[in-house]
Every structure is written in C-alpha cells, then in structure tokens.
Amino acid sequence: MSPEGVTSPNPVGDAIGKSVPRLEAREKLTGQAVYTDDMTLPGMLHAAMLGAPYAHARIRSIDTSEAEALEGVRAVVTAEDLPKKKYVGVFLKDQMTFAGDKVRYISEPIAAVAADTLEIARKALQLIEVEYEELPAVFDPEEALEADAPILHENRDEYPCPYERPEHPNAVAYTQFKEGDIDNAWAECDVIVEGVYETPAQEHMYMEPCSTLVAVDANGKITIWSSMQSVFRVQTMIAEAFDMPMSKVRVIAPRIGGGFGGKCDLTNQPATVALALKSGRPVKMTLSREDDMMMMKSRHAGKIYCRTGARKDGTLVAREMRLFLDGGAYADESPEVSTVAAFFGRGPYRIPHVNVESWSVYTNKLRASAFRGFGNPQATFASERQIDEVAEKLGMDPIDLRIKNALQSGDKWLGGQTVEGGSLAECLEKARAASDWDKRRQNNGKEVRPGKRRGICVSGMSHISGMLSAGAAVRLHEDGTVTVNTGAVDIGEGADTVMAQICAGALGLSLDQVNYGNPDTDSSPYNFQTSASRVTYMVGKAVEQASERVREQMFRHAGEMLECAEDDLELRPGGVIGIRGVGDAAVPFAAIAGRSLYASGGPIMGTHNWLFEGERFDPKRALVRGFALDGIGVFTFGAHVVEVDVDMATGKTEVLEAWCAHDVGRALNPGAVDGQIHGAFAQGLGYGLYEELVWDDGRLVNPTMMDYKVPGPLDLPYKIHPILIENPSDGPFGAKGIGEIALVGTAPAICNAITAATGAAINRIPATPERVLRAILAAEGGS
Amino acid sequence: MSEMDVIEKQPVTLRVNGNVHELEIAPARTLLDVLRSELRLTGAKRSCNQGVCGACSVLRDGKPVRACISLAFAAEDSEITTIEGLADGNRLSRVQQAFVDAGAVQCGFCMPAMVIAATALLNENPNPGVEEIRHGLGGNICRCSGYVKVVDAILSLTEGSKS
Ligand code: FES
Ligand code: FES
Numbered sequence: 005m006s007p008e009g010v011t012s013p014n015p016v017g018d019a020i021g022k023s024v025p026r027l028e029a030r031e032k033l034t035g036q037a038v039y040t041d042d043m044t045l046p047g048m049l050h051a052a053m054l055g056a057p058y059a060h061a062r063i064r065s066i067d068t069s070e071a072e073a074l075e076g077v078r079a080v081v082t083a084e085d086l087p088k089k090k091y092v093g094v095f096l097k098d099q100m101t102f103a104g105d106k107v108r109y110i111s112e113p114i115a116a117v118a119a120d121t122l123e124i125a126r127k128a129l130q131l132i133e134v135e136y137e138e139l140p141a142v143f144d145p146e147e148a149l150e151a152d153a154p155i156l157h158e159n160r161d162e163y164p165c166p167y168e169r170p171e172h173p174n175a176v177a178y179t180q181f182k183e184g185d186i187d188n189a190w191a192e193c194d195v196i197v198e199g200v201y202e203t204p205a206q207e208h209m210y211m212e213p214c215s216t217l218v219a220v221d222a223n224g225k226i227t228i229w230s231s232m233q234s235v236f237r238v239q240t241m242i243a244e245a246f247d248m249p250m251s252k253v254r255v256i257a258p259r260i261g262g263g264f265g266g267k268c269d270l271t272n273q274p275a276t277v278a279l280a281l282k283s284g285r286p287v288k289m290t291l292s293r294e295d296d297m298m299m300m301k302s303r304h305a306g307k308i309y310c311r312t313g314a315r316k317d318g319t320l321v322a323r324e325m326r327l328f329l330d331g332g333a334y335a336d337e338s339p340e341v342s343t344v345a346a347f348f349g350r351g352p353y354r355i356p357h358v359n360v361e362s363w364s365v366y367t368n369k370l371r372a373s374a375f376r377g378f379g380n381p382q383a384t385f386a387s388e389r390q391i392d393e394v395a396e397k398l399g400m401d402p403i404d405l406r407i408k409n410a411l412q413s414g415d416k417w418l419g420g421q422t423v424e425g426g427s428l429a430e431c432l433e434k435a436r437a438a439s440d441w442d443k444r445r446q447n448n449g450k451e452v453r454p455g456k457r458r459g460i461c462v463s464g465m466s467h468i469s470g471m472l473s474a475g476a477a478v479r480l481h482e483d484g485t486v487t488v489n490t491g492a493v494d495i496g497e498g499a500d501t502v503m504a505q506i507c508a509g510a511l512g513l514s515l516d517q518v519n520y521g522n523p524d525t526d527s528s529p530y531n532f533q534t535s536a537s538r539v540t541y542m543v544g545k546a547v548e549q550a551s552e553r554v555r556e557q558m559f560r561h562a563g564e565m566l567e568c569a570e571d572d573l574e575l576r577p578g579g580v581i582g583i584r585g586v587g588d589a590a591v592p593f594a595a596i597a598g599r600s601l602y603a604s605g606g607p608i609m610g611t612h613n614w615l616f617e618g619e620r621f622d623p624k625r626a627l628v629r630g631f632a633l634d635g636i637g638v639f640t641f642g643a644h645v646v647e648v649d650v651d652m653a654t655g656k657t658e659v660l661e662a663w664c665a666h667d668v669g670r671a672l673n674p675g676a677v678d679g680q681i682h683g684a685f686a687q688g689l690g691y692g693l694y695e696e697l698v699w700d701d702g703r704l705v706n707p708t709m710m711d712y713k714v715p716g717p718l719d720l721p722y723k724i725h726p727i728l729i730e731n732p733s734d735g736p737f738g739a740k741g742i743g744e745i746a747l748v749g750t751a752p753a754i755c756n757a758i759t760a761a762t763g764a765a766i767n768r769i770p771a772t773p774e775r776v777l778r779a780i781l782a783a784e785g786g787s
Numbered sequence: 788m789s790e791m792d793v794i795e796k797q798p799v800t801l802r803v804n805g806n807v808h809e810l811e812i813a814p815a816r817t818l819l820d821v822l823r824s825e826l827r828l829t830g831a832k833r834s835c836n837q838g839v840c841g842a843c844s845v846l847r848d849g850k851p852v853r854a855c856i857s858l859a860f861a862a863e864d865s866e867i868t869t870i871e872g873l874a875d876g877n878r879l880s881r882v883q884q885a886f887v888d889a890g891a892v893q894c895g896f897c898m899p900a901m902v903i904a905a906t907a908l909l910n911e912n913p914n915p916g917v918e919e920i921r922h923g924l925g926g927n928i929c930r931c932s933g934y935v936k937v938v939d940a941i942l943s944l945t946e947g948s949k950s
Contacts (some may be wrong), residue, residue, distance in 0.1 A: 033897030035830020496894025
C-alpha cells in the first residue's frame with residue numbers, strides 16, 4: 005500500500021534508525037558553514053528596501069532622482085522597473101515586488117537601492133520622495149468582511165485565481181466542510197460547550213534574517229543564492245515576476261538559518277533580482293531584523309467560534325466551528341492556510357455531525373502566510389480546549405474521553421478520506437504511561453510549591469505529511485560510492501542527513517560512501533518545497549526508489565559477473581553484492597561501476613519521480629464548498645501531556661515537564677526526530693505563552709527581538725520527553741514527517757494544564773501572566 | 788567603503804584568534820561588522836543586531852561579549868577569540884565535539900554563539916548542573932532546538948556525566 009504501489013526494501017547495513025550526527029555539523033560548529041550573508045562576490049553591491057509609512061494609501065508619485073544622485077548609489081528600483089501587472093502568488097496571484105498604485109500595509113516595500121555600502125543604500129532610501137493619499141484602513145478580519153469596509157484590492161478581477169472567490173472583495177478564500185445533520189444533532193447532546201478562542205499572529209523569527217545574493221551573467225542568466233525553503237519555487241516565481249524563461253533563472257541553496265514556513269515562496273529575492281538586473285552588478289540584500297519583521301510574513305492571527313456537543317457517556321456528537329484568519333494585505337498562502345484550518349476543524353475524532361467554515365481575509369497589516377502547522381494550530385487550539393471542557397463537564401478523564409472518540413484506521417477524515425495508521429489512541433496511552441498521569445493528576449490544583457498551583461493535562465493532535473511532487477537521482481561513481489541529488493533544501497531540520505541515510509540504507513553503504521548534492525535548479529531533480537512535513541516522506545521515497553533503480557542495474561551486472569541468477573544476489577554492507585549463502589562469491593560496487601563505464605551498459609544512475617495523489621473528498625459523505633485542497637498527504641498523530649505550575653500572585657506559568665508521543669512511522673534518525681519534537685514544542689510553547697505581534701492602528705509595535713519574546717533557555721523545561729511510536733507507513737522504510745505536528749497541540753496542552761491547575765479558562769493565547777490572572781479572577785468571581 | 792569611513796578612519800590593532808590585524812576603520816564600527824566584513828570571519832552571526840539574541844557572541848579575554856553592540860575600538864587591548872579560533876586545525880575543541888555528538892545542531896545559525904557561551908561557561912565552572920547550564924547560556928536564543936540537546940552536549944562534558 006505504498007504511494008505508488010512500491011514497497012520499501014529492507015535496509016542493509018546500519019544507516020537506518022541510527023542517530024547519526026548531521027553531515028554538516030562540523031562546518032556549522034566551526035563557523036565554516038556559508039549562509040547567504042556570509043558570501044561576497046567581486047564587485048558586489050549592498051542593498052536595502054524602503055517600506056511604506058501608511059497602512060493604506062494611494063501612491064501619487066515617487067521621485068528617486070535625489071537618491072540616484074547620491075555618490076555610491078548604483079541602482080534604485082520601484083514598481084516602474086518591473087513588468088507591469090505580473091502578479092505572483094501561490095494560488096491567488098495578487099502580489100507585486102513593489103507597491104504600484106497603492107500601499108496596503110505599513111512597511112510594504114515600495115523601492116530598493118543598491119550601493120557600494122549598506123550605509124549609502126540606507127541613506128539613499130531616505131532621499132526617495134513619495135507622495136501619498138491616505139485611505140481608510142481596516143485591521144480586523146471580521147470588520148473587513150462588513151458591507152461598508154474599506155476595500156484593499158478593488159482591482160482583484162485582474163488577479164489570476166484558480167478557484168472561485170467569495171463575494172466580499174476582502175475575503176481571500178472561504179472553505180466549508182459539512183457532514184451529518186448538524187441542525188438536529190444538538191438535541192441529542194447532554195452537554196454542549198461553546199466558546200470564542202483567539203490565537204496570535206506569531207513571528208517566525210528564524211534566526212537568520214532573509215537574505216539574497218544575485219548575480220547576472222553576460223547572457224542575462226540570473227543566479228540566485230538565498231535563504232529560502234525551495235530552489236524551485238523561487239525559480240518559478242522569479243521567472244513569473246520578471247516575465248522571463250525559467251531556463252534563464254538558476255537558484256542555489258546555501259546553508260539556511262531556519263525557515264518554519266516564513267521562507268516559503270518569495271521573500272526579498274525579487275527586489276534583489278531587480279537591482280542586479282538594473283545595476284549589472286552582483287547585489288546582496290540582507291534584511292535587518294526590524295525590516296524582516298515589518299516587511300515579510302507571520303502566522304495568521306485567528307478568531308475561532310466553536311461549539312461541541314457530547315452525550316453523557318462521553319460520545320462526541322456535534323461540532324460547529326467558524327474560523328476567521330487574518331491574512332494581512334496580500335494572499336500569499338492564505339487560501340491554503342484557511343482550507344487546511346477547516347480540514348482540521350473536527351480534529352482527529354469521530355464526530356458524526358459537523359459544520360466547519362473558514363475564512364481568510366485581507367486586512368491592512370503584514371502578510372500572513374505559511375508557518376509550521378499551516379492553519380492547523382489555530383483550529384486545534386479551539387478544538388482541544390473544547391474537548392477538555394467537555395471532559396470536565398462530564399467528570400471524565402480527559403485522556404479517556406479522547407481515546408473513546410479517537411479516529412481509528414479505516415475511519416474517514418472530515419471530507420471522507422480514509423485514515424491509515426490511526427494511532428491517536430496509542431499516542432495518548434503511551435503519553436499517559438510515560439507521564440505517570442494517574443499519580444500526577446492527584447496534584448491538580450494543589451500547592452506543591454508555595455504560591456503556585458500544579459496542573460497536568462493533555463492535548464491530542466494530528467497533521468498531514470506529504471503533498472505535491474518530488475524526484476531524486478542517485479549516481480554510481482567509478483569507485484563504488486554514490487551521489488544523491490534532490491531538490492530538498494535543508495532549512496535546518498536535517499534533510500541532507502536523512503536523505504543520505506535513506507540512500508545508504510537502500511544500498512548498504514556507509515554514510516561516508518554517500519555524497520549529498522546541494523540543491524541547485526541547474527542540476528537537481530524537482531522538489532516542490534521544504535514544507536508540509538513532506539521532505540522525509542516525499543523526497544525520501546524518491547531517494548529510496550532511485551537507490552532501488554541503482555541496485556537493480558547493479559544486480560544485472562553482478563548476475564553476469566558472478567554467473568548466477570539475479571534472484572540469488574544480495575546486497576552486503578559496505579558496497580558489495582554477493583551470492584546469497586556463498587560467502588566469497590561477491591563483487592564490489594567499484595568493479596560493477598568500472599564494468600558499466602568501460603565494458604558494458606554505460607553509467608549507472610537511478611531516478612524516481614512521483615506526485616502524491618491522495619484520495620479525493622467524498623461528495624456523498626460531505627458537503628465541501630469554496631476552496632478546498634484534497635489529497636494533501638498521509639495523516640500523522642500525536643499526544644502531548646504537559647505539567648505546569650501557575651504562580652497565583654503573578655499569573656506566570658512555568659512548564660515543568662512535557663511528554664510528547666508521536667507516531668513517526670519509522671524513526672530513520674531518532675536523534676533528529678527528537679530534535680524536531682523539542683524544537684516544535686519550544687515554538688508551540690512560545691505560541692502558547694509568549695509570542696504575539698501587536699499592531700496599533702496598523703503599525704507593528706514590537707518589531708524587534710527585544711520587544712517580541714521568543715523562548716530562551718530559561719523559558720523552556722529541560723525535561724521535554726519525546727516518545728517515538730513506529731507504525732510503518734508507506735513512506736521510505738515506513739517513515740512519515742514530524743516537522744510540524746509537535747507544534748500543533750502544544751499550546752492547547754499547556755492551556756489545558758493551566759485550567760487543570762487553576763480552574764481558569766484560557767481561551768486566548770499567548771497566555772500571558774496578565775491574561776491568566778484575569779481568567780483566574782473571572783473563574784473565582786463566577787464560582 | 789562608506790563616506791563615514793573616508794572621513795573618520797583611524798588606525799586600530801586587533802588581536803583575533805592569535806593573529807594581529809592592523810586596520811584603518813571608523814571608530815563607530817562594531818566589532819561584529821569588522822569581524823565579518825574586514826576580517827572575513829563570518830562565524831559570528833548577525834540576527835537581532837541589538838544585543839538580545841547572542842548570535843554574534845565572541846570571547847573577549849575569555850568572556851563572552853555581544854559583538855553587535857561592542858565597538859571594534861574597545862577591543863583594542865584584548866584578545867578576541869571567535870568560533871573560527873576554537874578548533875585546533877581539523878581537531879574540534881571538546882565543546883564543539885560534544886555538540887556534534889549530542890546532535891545539538893539544527894539550522895546552525897545560533898550554534899557558533901552557543902559554543903562560545905558553553906566554552907566560557909565551562910571555563911568558569913567545569914561542572915555545571917542543568918540549572919547552571921540553562922543560566923550559563925546567557926539568554927542566547929536558538930529557534931530550532933528547544934535547547935535540550937545543547938544542555939545535553941554541555942552536560943556530557945561534566946564530571947557527573949562520566950560517573
Ligand atoms: S546579533 Fe548580537 S545579540 Fe543578537
Ligand atoms: S539551530 Fe537554528 S537557531 Fe539554533
């Protein structure tokens with residue numbers, strides 16, 4: 005039952021399932037790793053962008069003459085320098101490199117300068133004169149959907165869009181999933197809980213700010229090095245924006261200092277390309293932290309209306325959810341984010357009667373886009389908070405309630421797709437056992453440490469792993485070692501190492517016999533993007549199968565060389581093929597490679613390319629309206645148990661310990677999987693307790709690391725315990741992705757634990773001390 | 788070269804990783820800027836550029852400093868050690884090796900600074916416990932790792948871990 009009916013081989017040697025260190029660990033720990041800003045080319049210029057001072061304004065005129073006259077300035081670019089009306093975007097194409105007629109958020113790029121030094125470029129930006137006519141702006145998604153709201157994109161009919169847009173011009177996309185008979189279901193319920201949940205615009209805060217270096221050769225071919233999540237997405241979108249053939253655009257991945265979704269699609273590449281084209285010189289543009297925070301992207305802030313009903317015995321019956329996701333001024337990935345949010349509106353539970361509706365909406369704020377979890381954390385926060393409330397109302401153990409309703413293999417997901425590997429219940433059981441749940445739960449609400457109340461609670465979670473297409477090529481070298489090429493950009497999660505492990509495991513090689521090629525659009529097989537927890541599953545499968553093709557070709561040679569049937573052959577560790585059961589009848593890969601190059605058959609190379617074609621929605625089962633992506637991956641499941649202490653005087657929450665159980669199919673590199681869980685938990689803890697971009701009248705008030713707090717070493721527990729569950733999937737050697745899921749349920753697990761400690765309902769994150777205190781007071785007042 | 792450089796450049800002598808560099812720079816330039824652009828030592832990273840995240844950390848006379856908010860001139864009488872100066876040729880320092888072995892590295896952007904912070908911490912206190920390590924990381928931010936394996940790496944170098 006593999007993605008293409010191809011099964012995984014048995015791994016040979018010890019590369020699979022081993023916590024090998026990153027291939028590039030040494031270079032990263034000695035300062036030798038080259039990130040984009042570390043590069044310099046002869047004649048290279050330095051660049052910066054100018055952002056708009058208004059949230060919504062018409063541009064009357066832009067005068068760049070003074071800036072151009074400044075000594076050391078080599079190029080100034082505005083919308084005038086780019087092809088007209090060449091909109092880019094993922095599904096809905098509504099973005100230009102620089103604002104043309106209008107600006108739609110504060111700091112939207114309107115011009116860029118390349119100069120001999122960065123100081124000169126920044127000085128020149130101040131000399132650009134722009135005349136604006138300010139327009140009324142709107143900052144709240146629900147207000148933006150009102151009939152008389154200011155319209156951001158009056159010209160939206162010009163935008164290429166493959167789906168039918170909602171009627172309101174500020175609505176980017178709308179998705180509905182409806183199953184069962186929601187209207188009559190409520191009467192069947194013994195308890196109904198209802199609430200409004202708010203989740204913040206989270207900043208990616210990859211440690212490496214966006215950075216791009218561009219060179220143009222004498223034939224007009226552009227080469228781009230950039231901090232990005234996909235060489236191919238950048239190639240496609242740059243070609244689109246500049247109306248040039250993709251054959252003239254080459255994109256190469258240097259080391260990337262984190263992405264988390266924020267470096268999906270385009271960042272500052274088009275502005276840098278425009279400057280390089282105009283100046284005829286190599287140009288590097290590295291954003292300052294402040295520019296990065298104000299100009300780039302964030303997670304969608306969400307407001308979620310949710311209602312859940314259950315019977316006395318804990319059977320979940322009905323769920324209604326309406327999500328409003330703040331997309332900011334341009335669509336970017338909003339249409340997909342709101343469809344994914346809706347897709348997770350029911351969560352990993354059997355609830356027969358469901359109606360979920362989700363909107364992504366334009367407002368005059370920073371663009372919101374992809375961010376680890378992709379709409380799912382918003383839906384899951386509301387869902388898991390509410391499941392907990394149901395458990396409390398029924399006096400049931402929150403883990404028991406979840407297990408009772410957990411989706412099992414063979415069940416249908418919301419929309420009708422079949423769930424394979426439905427292991428939520430197993431994840432919950434494992435987290436319960438590891439955390440000594442029953443014993444620790446005795447402490448809920450108790451003052452274990454003076455002035456603090458203890459609480460332990462849980463969240464279930466699910467995500468997808470997969471989507472779109474990927475390829476891989478494996479080439480056998482003359483000496484019997486191999487090179488793997490894929491388009492998977494390692495943004496820090498460890499793809500390079502895991503892809504090399506998969507190839508090593510499939511061919512019985514040691515890791516130092518495998519060379520992992522750097523992604524480069526000139527030579528790498530296609531890969532969509534490092535996103536959607538898809539690299540291990542999608543690209544990994546391609547590497548596994550490309551390696552298999554190499555093995556098959558080698559077996560043909562070996563059969564002839566050893567004069568035996570191919571069926572009698574086996575791979576032996578270290579790059580040897582031998583006759584099964586006959587110890588000394590063997591040929592090394594090098595002999596086979598030599599034969600192929602000089603005597604028979606030609607060079608040996610294996611490739612595999614595939615597209616994930618998942619099950620479609622089932623129209624007989626569900627009403628699906630608006631923009632809805634189907635067949636986006638295999639399902640993944642997990643459960644987190646979190647223990648907290650809440651300071652009753654200050655409202656401050658301290659997370660003491662966490663148990664994170666995840667079904668990863670097969671852990672190809674358990675240490676790297678643990679690292680993904682630790683990191684996702686950390687980012688989820690930030691989402692739940694600290695992180696929030698705050699705007700005042702469209703102006704971002706905390707665009708620095710000083711004012712926007714991400715968790716530091718003292719804000720996280722050392723005791724984050726990953727629990728790896730391995731129910732093999734159809735991915736490479738059974739693996740599936742773990743990149744996102746561990747973030748998805750972290751914030752609700754923490755908030756559920758705060759409720760367990762204090763009795764206060766935390767329905768808005770981040771759960772800052774002030775919000776927790778207010779909720780405690782409200783709970784006391786109400787009781 | 789900026790205008791500022793032309794007008795106000797002054798001579799300065801910097802001792803970095805045991806090498807002496809005679810430079811002419813504007814007094815307002817930060818140590819980070821000079822290390823990265825003049826000496827081409829790009830291991831110290833720029834992230835927040837305001838002294839908050841620690842990514843630019845280097846050792847000044849053995850103590851960690853944030854190079855993005857330190858003036859190059861102020862380092863004139865000190866011995867600067869950057870991440871590039873820790874390994875002995877191809878032999879990693881024990882801290883670097885411990886980070887490799889613990890699998891602490893993800894994107895790696897924060898890692899040169901983490902190694903610097905850990906080196907300084909272990910110089911001060913060769914046997915820190917978990918809490919001392921968490922404090923000793925000096926608020927250095929890592930967005931990828933959750934710090935667990937960073938702590939593990941440092942713990943692996945302490946007495947306690949060997950018993
Ligand atoms: S870059 Fe220096 S402290 Fe952040
Ligand atoms: S490893 Fe990426 S920021 Fe620390």
